[in-house]
Amino acid sequence: MNDYESQLKQLIINHFIRIKQQIIYQQKNKSKKIKLRVLLFKKKSKQRKSYFEKRIIILRQYQQPSKSKLQMGRKRRAMKAKLDQFLEYIHSSEEKMTQEQYLQLVREKVKQFSKKDLKQIQTNYILEKICEVCNDYHHDEQLLLCDYCDDAYHSFCLNPPLKEIPDEEEDWFCPVCVEQKYQMEKEKRSSGGRRSNSKVQKLLEQFNFKNQRDVAQKIQICGKCDDMILYMENEGVIEESEKCIKCNKMYHKECFSKKKESILCNSCQTLIKKQIPTDQKLIEDYFIRGQQESLGNKPYEQDDKKSDKKNKATQDSKKMINENKKEKQDDESDDEILDVDALKEMENMRQTRGRRAKLLQEKEQKEQKQSQKTDKSTKVEQQTRITRQRTQEKIDKLNDQYINDSNKTVNSVLAKKRKKNDSTEFISNKTQINDDSLTQPLAINQKSSSSSSYYNDDCESNMSTTYSSTSNETQAKNTTAPINSKGGVKFLLPVPSSNPIVNLECKQSLIYALKAKNIQFCDDLCYTQQCPKQSNNANLEPNLQVIDLANSIIFQKFKEMSRQGIYAPVVVEEDKIQGFIVRAMDDIKAKTLICEYVGEVDYARNHIFNKNDSIMDLLRTARSKTSLVIVPDKKGNLARFLSGINNTSKKSMAKQNVHSVRFNINGESRVILYAKRNIKKGELLYYDYNAGGFGEYPTQNFV
Numbered sequence: 001m002n003d004y005e006s007q008l009k010q011l012i013i014n015h016f017i018r019i020k021q022q023i024i025y026q027q028k029n030k031s032k033k034i035k036l037r038v039l040l041f042k043k044k045s046k047q048r049k050s051y052f053e054k055r056i057i058i059l060r061q062y063q064q065p066s067k068s069k070l071q072m073g074r075k076r077r078a079m080k081a082k083l084d085q086f087l088e089y090i091h092s093s094e095e096k097m098t099q100e101q102y103l104q105l106v107r108e109k110v111k112q113f114s115k116k117d118l119k120q121i122q123t124n125y126i127l128e129k130i131c132e133v134c135n136d137y138h139h140d141e142q143l144l145l146c147d148y149c150d151d152a153y154h155s156f157c158l159n160p161p162l163k164e165i166p167d168e169e170e171d172w173f174c175p176v177c178v179e180q181k182y183q184m185e186k187e188k189r190s191s192g193g194r195r196s197n198s199k200v201q202k203l204l205e206q207f208n209f210k211n212q213r214d215v216a217q218k219i220q221i222c223g224k225c226d227d228m229i230l231y232m233e234n235e236g237v238i239e240e241s242e243k244c245i246k247c248n249k250m251y252h253k254e255c256f257s258k259k260k261e262s263i264l265c266n267s268c269q270t271l272i273k274k275q276i277p278t279d280q281k282l283i284e285d286y287f288i289r290g291q292q293e294s295l296g297n298k299p300y301e302q303d304d305k306k307s308d309k310k311n312k313a314t315q316d317s318k319k320m321i322n323e324n325k326k327e328k329q330d331d332e333s334d335d336e337i338l339d340v341d342a343l344k345e346m347e348n349m350r351q352t353r354g355r356r357a358k359l360l361q362e363k364e365q366k367e368q369k370q371s372q373k374t375d376k377s378t379k380v381e382q383q384t385r386i387t388r389q390r391t392q393e394k395i396d397k398l399n400d401q402y403i404n405d406s407n408k409t410v411n412s413v414l415a416k417k418r419k420k421n422d423s424t425e426f427i428s429n430k431t432q433i434n435d436d437s438l439t440q441p442l443a444i445n446q447k448s449s450s451s452s453s454y455y456n457d458d459c460e461s462n463m464s465t466t467y468s469s470t471s472n473e474t475q476a477k478n479t480t481a482p483i484n485s486k487g488g489v490k491f492l493l494p495v496p497s498s499n500p501i502v503n504l505e506c507k508q509s510l511i512y513a514l515k516a517k518n519i520q521f522c523d524d525l526c527y528t529q530q531c532p533k534q535s536n537n538a539n540l541e542p543n544l545q546v547i548d549l550a551n552s553i554i555f556q557k558f559k560e561m562s563r564q565g566i567y568a569p570v571v572v573e574e575d576k577i578q579g580f581i582v583r584a585m586d587d588i589k590a591k592t593l594i595c596e597y598v599g600e601v602d603y604a605r606n607h608i609f610n611k612n613d614s615i616m617d618l619l620r621t622a623r624s625k626t627s628l629v630i631v632p633d634k635k636g637n638l639a640r641f642l643s644g645i646n647n648t649s650k651k652s653m654a655k656q657n658v659h660s661v662r663f664n665i666n667g668e669s670r671v672i673l674y675a676k677r678n679i680k681k682g683e684l685l686y687y688d689y690n691a692g693g694f695g696e697y698p699t700q701n702f703v
């Protein structure tokens, strides 16, 4: 090759470098690809910086270098050495002409080259490897070549700049390819994960990901805007994002929810809200149906009845051994009969009152409907309010009557008992309470239960209760503690808010939370074939406190209410840190029953490694084989939403306003939550998850 020829060739090549810069710009500017790229490089926010860097890293981590690409790399390095000499020569020749002369010469000569020729030059000399960002070929030691598309990028031109040049063995992918991969993943997801789109399929194959699922997991797509979220499970959150507890989708923080404290995404919120009944009757139905579905018509129901009998038999025999006094036994059996009679009487009264109350309610509803039809003006609203008030007054009267009557019955029973038993102590689990009466829902409305406050007061003044001295401190595993036996506790029935709107809100909030957690409402312990009712034998835990008669009656009454979703005036709210929380909507008196901790009962040994944070101890026996827990995963009530105190912080411990206590009720262990002290309106409800004193529940990070 003579001097002229070689010089010309060099000039052409040199020219090509420059011309290509313009061509690429002109061509690519039109294309989506370049638009996307420009857009990406413009993102300069701090967040976006790491966003980009991490994306590259992610791909680098998950794509294995292919052999052919490495070979290409080696070839390229050899060519690069040649090129360095070549460029040096060109630069020296450039100096000999003016820029104008040079360009003109090149332009003329380039015209003589066909496209093919140009490509030839390109491939032969690989001179076209200019930075896709600055369009310069200098600083080639920092020019990274994409292992997928072969485009070049200065490490310092990347946004953010790459601090370290990746190892040669390591693959590196340019931002555009990463973006393409992302688009591809996006498409894959929007097509429901199916590879219906052939283009997507093709791209996937091109990328040759060995573990596509792995990559897809690393790159999360925002459930709302479909844009990428950087999220690496094992390395923590890279970009500020939120995960919806219902649909488990990831969202950018700003895309998540309009409501500040929400832990559910906007779409799940709307979906659940649509499912929540607004009508009082339908709300009642929800609770009753949930209760029935959770417990009803199960094959083990018959076993339960048998086991009940068995349980009672064991109890009786144990008592016989322990007491060893025939006379006393006879007396107590008399008491049992008395108690059962009294309960039956109360039940009859309750049913009559319930029926009458229902009739009145129906009448009121009819009146309301009629008035709504005729006129929707405020006058009607006033009328409705007056009618409601009147009905309520009537129902209150009925309730008062019922309460007085029932109190009289209870008092007479207690008086007889006291007469017979000089010692103030009596073992109340001998009082056989008809369990069926517990399962029958009571047809009362909210207000009727609110008037039970009188009942509460009466109970407190009239029912003298002392506890069995056997109530030694029972060390419950995590969440339940022995009751403070000093003076005993007289439970109070909850008084729902007098404001019907608040009442409605309380119930609806509970339904919302249950639906969000996919939990079916149930207010009783649910046994299974694997863990039937007889496995909950409270006698296996000798120190478990036996509930006394008075409390047992109040508890029964309470269950009739709670099975219909009637609790103390509390609302379930959402909290970014704690998840669901429970707040008092009205003042709650100390000793008021809050709820029973319920859910599916299972052997504790099956849940040693269960990470569920709502598992509650039910029975702590000497043998781990027979210990039981409550798992409120699928079935549950308000109890599972109450917060816990931080056992390591005095300030947090002072917040405790609820006690959790396990009782032996008819030979069955049950967990009862009740107000530890007077709770003020607006307070959050807290109890000690480690009341047993074992500190097994990790609360050190609790707020």
Ligand SMILES: C[S@@+](CC[C@H](N)C(=O)[O-])C[C@H]1O[C@@H](n2cnc3c(N)ncnc32)[C@H](O)[C@@H]1O
Pocket: 577, 578, 579, 580, 581, 613, 614, 640, 641, 642, 643, 644, 645, 646, 701, 702, 703
């Ligand atoms: C029994 S659940 C309580 C209900 C739970 N908040 C929910 O949304 O399902 C226990 C979990 O609630 C959260 N939690 C309860 N009390 C808390 C507190 N004081 N501070 C922070 N998180 C708390 C913790 O995540 C704990 O593991």
